[in-house]
Amino acid sequence: MAQAETVLELKGITKRFGEVVANEDISFALKQGEIHALLGENGAGKSTLMNIVFGLYQPTEGSIWVRGQEVQMDTPNKAIELGIGMVHQHFKLVQPFTVTENIILGMEPKAGLATDMKSASAKIRQLSEQYGLNVDPSAKIENISVGMQQRVEILKTLYRGADIVILDEPTAVLTPQEITELLAIMRRLASEGKSIIIITHKLKEIMEVADTCTIIRRGRVIDSVLVKESSPQELAEKMVGREVRFKTDKEKAQPQQAILSVKDLKVRGDNGQMAVNGLSFQVRAGEIVGIAGVDGNGQAELIEALTGMRRSDTGAIELDGVNILNKSPRTVGQSGMSHIPQDRHKHGLVLDFTVPENSILQIYNKPEMNKGGLMDSKAAQTLAEKYVKSFDIRIPGYDVPVRAMSGGNQQKLIIAREIDRRPKVLIAAQPTRGLDVGAIEFVHKELIAERNNGKGVLLISFELEEIMNVADRIIVLFNGQIVGETYPDQTNDQELGLMMAGRRQGGDSN
Amino acid sequence: MNNVRKLLRSDSIWIPVLSIIIGILIGAIVMLAGGYNPILAYQSLIEKIFGSPYDIGETLRQIVPLILSGLAVAVAFRGGMFNIGVEGQIVMGSLGALMVGNMLDLPPILHGIVAILVGALFGGIWGSLVAIFKVKRGLNEVISCIMLNWIALYISHIVIKTFMAEMGTSRSQPIHDSASIQIAWLSDLFGGARIHWGFFIVIFMLIGYYYYLNRTKWGYELRAVGYNKHAAEYAGMNVSSIAIRTFFISGAIGGLIGTFEILGVFKYMAIAPNTSGIGFDGIAVALLGMNTSVGVLLSGTLFGALYYGAQGMSFGADVPPEVIRMVISIIIFFAAAPAAIRMFLKMFRRKPKREEG
Numbered sequence: 116m117a118q119a120e121t122v123l124e125l126k127g128i129t130k131r132f133g134e135v136v137a138n139e140d141i142s143f144a145l146k147q148g149e150i151h152a153l154l155g156e157n158g159a160g161k162s163t164l165m166n167i168v169f170g171l172y173q174p175t176e177g178s179i180w181v182r183g184q185e186v187q188m189d190t191p192n193k194a195i196e197l198g199i200g201m202v203h204q205h206f207k208l209v210q211p212f213t214v215t216e217n218i219i220l221g222m223e224p225k226a227g228l229a230t231d232m233k234s235a236s237a238k239i240r241q242l243s244e245q246y247g248l249n250v251d252p253s254a255k256i257e258n259i260s261v262g263m264q265q266r267v268e269i270l271k272t273l274y275r276g277a278d279i280v281i282l283d284e285p286t287a288v289l290t291p292q293e294i295t296e297l298l299a300i301m302r303r304l305a306s307e308g309k310s311i312i313i314i315t316h317k318l319k320e321i322m323e324v325a326d327t328c329t330i331i332r333r334g335r336v337i338d339s340v341l342v343k344e345s346s347p348q349e350l351a352e353k354m355v356g357r358e359v360r361f362k363t364d365k366e367k368a369q370p371q372q373a374i375l376s377v378k379d380l381k382v383r384g385d386n387g388q389m390a391v392n393g394l395s396f397q398v399r400a401g402e403i404v405g406i407a408g409v410d411g412n413g414q415a416e417l418i419e420a421l422t423g424m425r426r427s428d429t430g431a432i433e434l435d436g437v438n439i440l441n442k443s444p445r446t447v448g449q450s451g452m453s454h455i456p457q458d459r460h461k462h463g464l465v466l467d468f469t470v471p472e473n474s475i476l477q478i479y480n481k482p483e484m485n486k487g488g489l490m491d492s493k494a495a496q497t498l499a500e501k502y503v504k505s506f507d508i509r510i511p512g513y514d515v516p517v518r519a520m521s522g523g524n525q526q527k528l529i530i531a532r533e534i535d536r537r538p539k540v541l542i543a544a545q546p547t548r549g550l551d552v553g554a555i556e557f558v559h560k561e562l563i564a565e566r567n568n569g570k571g572v573l574l575i576s577f578e579l580e581e582i583m584n585v586a587d588r589i590i591v592l593f594n595g596q597i598v599g600e601t602y603p604d605q606t607n608d609q610e611l612g613l614m615m616a617g618r619r620q621g622g623d624s625n
Numbered sequence: 626m627n628n629v630r631k632l633l634r635s636d637s638i639w640i641p642v643l644s645i646i647i648g649i650l651i652g653a654i655v656m657l658a659g660g661y662n663p664i665l666a667y668q669s670l671i672e673k674i675f676g677s678p679y680d681i682g683e684t685l686r687q688i689v690p691l692i693l694s695g696l697a698v699a700v701a702f703r704g705g706m707f708n709i710g711v712e713g714q715i716v717m718g719s720l721g722a723l724m725v726g727n728m729l730d731l732p733p734i735l736h737g738i739v740a741i742l743v744g745a746l747f748g749g750i751w752g753s754l755v756a757i758f759k760v761k762r763g764l765n766e767v768i769s770c771i772m773l774n775w776i777a778l779y780i781s782h783i784v785i786k787t788f789m790a791e792m793g794t795s796r797s798q799p800i801h802d803s804a805s806i807q808i809a810w811l812s813d814l815f816g817g818a819r820i821h822w823g824f825f826i827v828i829f830m831l832i833g834y835y836y837y838l839n840r841t842k843w844g845y846e847l848r849a850v851g852y853n854k855h856a857a858e859y860a861g862m863n864v865s866s867i868a869i870r871t872f873f874i875s876g877a878i879g880g881l882i883g884t885f886e887i888l889g890v891f892k893y894m895a896i897a898p899n900t901s902g903i904g905f906d907g908i909a910v911a912l913l914g915m916n917t918s919v920g921v922l923l924s925g926t927l928f929g930a931l932y933y934g935a936q937g938m939s940f941g942a943d944v945p946p947e948v949i950r951m952v953i954s955i956i957i958f959f960a961a962a963p964a965a966i967r968m969f970l971k972m973f974r975r976k977p978k979r980e981e982g
Contacts, residue, residue: 424859445861454859462859467852476849476860485842492840 119146120182122310123168123199123279128177130163137163139334141177145279150301150311152321152342154354155331156551161314164331165281168312169201170194200272201281206264210257214250215239218271242273247303262293266300273309280304281312286320290409291579291612298324316354316551318347319580330354355552365563368587370402374571375421375540380430382413382420382595390416392595394430398540398571403562405586405603406575409615413595414575415457418544421573422454423447435539448477453538455529457545457575459522463529466518470510471495473517474502474532502531523554530561540571547581559585579608579615593617640959640966641913641920645927648956652948659944666942670949673937674930682818686890688929689823690715690882694907695925696834697878699916703838704871705851710755710770711879711904713777714748718880720781721747722887723894726800727789736803737822737888744884745877751777752876753869760865766872774900782896791893799892806888821889823881830878835918837874847871879904909957928953 123145130138138160145151155161166172168179170188179188181197188194194201208217215236224231239252248266256264265285272280282301286294301311301324315321321328321342328345330337330353337353375398384390391413398404408414419425421432423444432440439447448454456462464473475484475495484494496513503510508527511519517528526546533541543562547555562585566572576582582589583603591599591614599620601610614620653663674684694711701708722744731739754773758764789797806822838844849857850867858864882903887894910928914920935949959966 422859443861443863444859445863448861456859461853461855463856465849465853465856468849472845476856479845480842488842490840490842490845 119148121145122147122182124180125164125168126178126180128164128167128174128179130160130167130172131175136334138167138174141331141334141336143329143336143339145310145312146327147278147310148305148308149327150305150313150325152325152328153312153314153331154316154318154321154328154350156316156354156553159331159354159551160334161331162283165201165283165312165314168194169199169281195275195277198276198278199281200275200277200279202265202268202272202283202285204284204287206268208256208264208267211255213253213255214259214267214270215252217256217267218252218274222275239270239274242270246273246307247300260293261288262290262296265289265297269300269304278308279310279312281314283314284316285313286315286317288410290615291608292616294320318350321350322347332356351552357553365585366567368402368566370399370587371569372400373397374400374435375573376431376433377421378431378433380417380420380432381428382416382425383428384413384416389428390595391420391427394592394595394597396590396597396600398573400539400571401566401569403566403572403574403585403587405582405589406573406592407579407582407589407611407615408577408592410577412592414544414592416595417592418454418457418542418575421447421542422452445477448536451537451539453533453536453541455526455533455541455543455546457548459525459529464517464525467516469499469515470503470508470513470517470528471499473528474499476532477536498535502528502535506531523550523557526550526554526558530558534561534565538570540573541565542573542575544575545577546574547576547578555581579611582611583608591615591620637915640963641915641924643966644913644956644959647959648952651955652952655951656944656948661944662942666938666944666948669941670931670934670938672941674934676937677816678814679816679818680933682812682815682820684930684933685815685824686819686821687933688926689827689885690903691906691910691929691932692827692831692921692925693878693882693885694903695910695914695921696830696907697875697882697904698907698911699914699921700834700838700847700878701871701875702911702916703851704847704868705854706756706759706766706868706871708752708755708770708872708875708879709767709905709908710752710773711875711882711907712900712902713770713774713904714751714876714879715883715886715904716774716777716781716900717751717876717883718744718748719883719887719894720777720784721745721880722804722884723789723797723800724784726804726888727798730801731803733803736801737806740800740804740888741806741826741881741884744887745880748880748883749873749877752879753873755876756869756872760868774904778897778900781894785894785896795896797894797896800888804888805892806885819890821885823885823889826881826885830881831918831922834921843867843870879907909953912957913960 121144125141125143128138128141129136141164153161153165163172167174168188170191170193173189178185180186186197209220215232218239219235224235236252243250248270250263250266250270256267269280285297289297298320301313305311313325325342327339328342328350329339330350332354378395380391380394381389382391394417396404406414416425420427423439423442423446426441430440431438434450434452437450439450439452460466465476471492472495475498478484479490485491499513502508506527508524508531510524517525546558546562550558562572562574574582574586586603589601589603589606589611590597591611593615594617598617599614601620656663656666673680675681697711697714698708722740725740725743726736729736729739751773755766755769758769759766785797791798808820808822811820812818838848846857846862846867849860849862850864854864906928910921910925913924931949931953935946938944938949939946
């Protein structure tokens with residue numbers, strides 16, 4: 116591989132958005148048959164760079180070379196023509212269409228006036244076999260798993276003749292088993308001569324699959340290293356710019372009485388089906404209970420039922436002895452429940468509000484925040500300053516909408532606010548989604564601090580690593596039911612992964 | 626000074642300004658193509674607006690309902706909803722004011738105050754119906770608004786014909802003089818133009834609108850729901866009652882438009898085959914004014930002046946007044962399609978940016 120041809124080269128790419136510099140003087144070379152990881156924190160400029168390669172943005176300065184030729188990458192079509200394909204984090208597939216229909220969309224092979232489905236299907240089948248993708252061309256997208264949808268996206272790029280495949284955060288939505296499969300597929304693609312760029316901030320996957328890793332921090336290339344000569348520790352430190360601890364330090368939990376108890380809870384999803392189907396569990400004071408499971412197994416409905424956002428059919432929810440089943444969100448909150456929502460942009464913050472305005476989102480109606488209906492903007496400002504100071508939130512200004520803040524700082528603001536409500540139970544749903552290593556560390560520390568303060572913490576996460584690291588006790592959710600309960604020191608990724616796929620604890624398959 | 630510079634560099638100020646300039650220019654081109662003299666036309670438009678005290682007064686009269694209509698639409702917009710039913714709320718407001726003005730006997734001043742309050746209440750109730758249908762039954766507010774517009778119109782026909790018909794005409798009996806809110810001495814000052822108390826109430830309401838949104842608890846709720854309904858709900862706000870309250874306020878402002886027209890301008894209500902169209906103009910006023918107090922004041926003033934001045938244009942330059950309707954439409958078009966303007970701005974801004982960097 117030492118003499119492999121350089122298929123894609125970026126020379127001195129700089130991209131400015133107004134006064135913001137997203138990429139600065141980035142140079143980067145991709146060799147044929149190589150898996151090249153692009154590592155960086157959120158907002159480091161990885162996605163911007165790849166959007167430049169894919170023709171979605173134009174660089175302010177610098178040049179792009181494909182197979183030794185300088186090119187003007189002005190549209191995605193140009194990129195596809197040059198053999199570059201991109202698999203986005205959020206799939207761009209038409210749900211009711213078949214795999215074949217999705218793949219040929221936009222460049223249908225013609226037989227006279229009609230679309231030549233037969234030859235398209237045959238070609239897709241052949242590509243699928245060649246690269247071990249195991250995709251059924253006639254299946255409908257809505258009926259296949261997320262992992263297979265992703266393989267359809269990969270197949271789409273191959274069908275369009277891509278030699279260079281860019282994968283943007285490809286493992287974010289997959290189960291551990293699906294991740295293993297994906298990594299195998301990537302190796303297969305590389306061995307067949309395709310070149311791959313994988314954008315990620317997960318070190319484990321880089322160590323497992325990548326040949327080279329380029330680290331980007333604040334829009335600049337920090338280093339480009341051969342993965343086999345590096346270590347996760349080194350990569351993480353280069354990415355964050357300081358020393359990082361992976362294992363979250365925590366003492367053993369000292370659980371006390373049950374503070375949140377759920378009995379036989381049944382909740383319907385938006386489609387009218389039972390999404391939470393007879394769930395019973397308890398969270399004790401001074402304990403973090405982690406709910407593991409693949410997205411869509413009832414987690415969202417469970418959280419909504421617990422926080423008063425969704426009506427439950429039957430069952431009981433008691434918070435410190437008080438019944439909160441089907442109570443309004445405000446009542447639930449005042450009974451001692453805080454909530455770090457999964458979707459902070461949709462549920463946690465009003466993005467067009469300033470930091471002070473967001474700080475008082477739940478307590479604006481309290482007498483200390485308004486006098487006879489007139490808002491006390493000084494009180495809100497004082498509160499916001501307290502949060503910013505004690506949680507080290509970086510903000511562009513108190514009168515600027517929080518939209519302008521980074522994801523990590525937005526999350527810090529939510530956590531500051533939720534903890535300040537002095538809850539008995541804290542529900543944290545995917546609290547580190549989309550955050551970088553430094554911010555993740557912070558969030559985990561805060562959750563553990565709350566536990567040590569005698570609060571009950573319910574952590575819902577799709578990231579096994581997070582559950583294993585932070586939780587004191589683990590419940591695995593599948594199809595709205597509990598399929599297993601275990602402790603982090605008594606289990607491993609493999610066992611949890613199987614349970615997440617529906618295998619009941621102890622081996623009886625479901 | 627810094628703030629002014631910041632404002633001048635933000636798109637939000639240049640988009641409406643450029644929209645207006647482009648609208649006027651395209652209007653001129655159309656006039657040229659039609660064989661009219663645009664310079665003469667615009668000159669007579671301005672002369673009509675400022676020509677005499679009477680004209681200035683009548684221009685002000687024209688502006689009042691447009692500003693109110695803009696405010697009615699804007700308050701709903703800020704709450705994340707679209708009030709396209711101001712037309713119906715105007716009719717109900719007119720009807721309420723007319724009924725009080727015609728059917729009750731009260732001392733002067735008090736009579737006017739009661740009539741104004743009832744007019745606003747009628748409009749507010751009519752507006753809140755829209756929100757009630759929306760939150761209780763999930764009915765899209767655009768559909769219910771448009772239907773309620775017609776229902777209001779025909780209710781007004783029935784009520785007028787049954788209780789207040791003026792024989793031999795297609796209009797109602799006039800209100801009693803005690804309910805009039807015209808200001809006689811001010812009207813005299815403006816050469817007989819129909820100036821009424823509504824003019825001062827509007828100024829008060831523009832300030833009130835700003836305070837309500839930015840300083841009160843209810844305004845905080847309204848903005849939270851408007852920006853992000855889901856987060857507001859998560860934070861424990863009662864989104865349904867906030868929506869109903871917002872539509873009540875919006876409708877009450879709409880009701881005031883009709884109220885002022887009846888009590889201060891026309892004194893009677895016509896049995897018209899159509900609603901006035903002022904409610905729809907309000908959408909344009911709110912859009913160009915970006916739903917802010919100052920913006921609505923400026924854009925309402927502009928549209929009111931253009932509408933009134935259009936009469937002078939047809940008189941002085943023989944240009945059909947439809948041209949001004951078209952100019953306004955073009956302004957709205959560009960204000961609503963800011964991407965087109967931004968492209969324009971980019972070309973101008975590229976140079977100064979380099980100097981700074």
